[in-house]
Amino acid sequence: MTDEDTPINLADIAEACLEAGYVVEAIHRGLEVSGADDGGAFYLFPEGDWLQVRCQVFDNTDLDQARTLDALFETIARAQFRLIGCRFGFDVLTGLWLVADLYPGFEPERLPAVLEQLAFVWSSLGEVLDAALRGEVVDEVTLDAAFELEPAERPN
Secondary structure (H helix, E strand, O other): OOOHHOOOHHHHHHHHHHOOOOOOEEOOOOOEEEEOOOOEEEEEEEEEEEEEEEEEEEEEEHHHHOOOOOOHHHHHHHHOOOOOOOOOEEEOOOOOEEEEEEOOOOHHHHHHHHHHHHHHHHHOOHHHHHHHHHHHHHOHHHHHOOOOOOEEEEEO
């Protein structure tokens, strides 16, 4: 069996998260991992040989406040185009999620960096996604600024 064929070991993943200072709880089919201070949570689920890491962006109550979801879906598509290292997932029962899919053989000690990346994307897009719920699609400069990107000059 190669490293790539090694099944996901949630105990190793939980240990890596605990060592990084996260609070870890076993839940149905996976783990809930949270920071002690911020109250935000990540949900880790084995999916075949892969590990799926999720954090909820909007629940159904949030989404029900939108007149239409067109602006939200356009905004997340445009954000996704920036190769943010994760993806959005929409579930009609639970809402909008930010998702990272970790390949078979992923090293558990690298998981805290993935959680930090998801938290960065989530916090960076907060105002942009709130505007999308109100039906506004921000311009490209504003979307780039959310990620602290500055437009480059065009090459000669």
